[in-house]
Amino acid sequence: MAKPRLTNQIRLLRFLANEMTQAELGERIGLTRQTIAAIEAGKYSPTLEAAFRIARVFGKPLEEVFQWSD
């Protein structure tokens, strides 16, 4: 599998948000724990809507949560 070009800071942001679990984050935005884990691991690229929902949970702009690496 090609190295993912879409990277993210979700794991760090969860840690900074009182060690929020993947399940808690998933519940807040309507995704399963496995999907949050897949996004963190770069195994799944979320839809734009889910990406905005994740960023909103952490109170961050989208580009601080997700990055595109060339």
Added chain:
Amino acid sequence: MNQSPEKVGIAFRERIAWLSLTAMVLAYSVYFALAARAIQQGAGTGELIGLLAAVLVVQILVVIAASIAIAICSGREARAPADERDRAIARRGAAAAYFVLMIGMIMVGCVMPFRDKGWTVINAALFALVVAEVVRYATIVTSYRRGWHG
């Protein structure tokens, strides 16, 4: 950051896909092996229908029982609706199976009637359906395992 990675179990829908894939492969391997032998021995339509019905009933009962057991073990996750990744993976599986089914149906509906008949055509149609379903579930479990970037 000293947060340890959370252990990620197999998703409920991936477990169901594994179950369906395994049940499908096992049930129809048995069916096609027994049907081939029965046809060679000159079995009648009634015997072949009985064999197919028996395999279908056993497969359905096993899948229902195992699905209930998986749902109980999965707890809340089993009651949660499919999320966007589940739906995307399901669509991918259906799209892959569609082409397999199309090829199979063209063979069975447009080619085989000119040279085969009876249970050969019926079993070929059934085989196309089984292969399409196997491709669907195999695509789903592969997508869950290896990741998917839609």
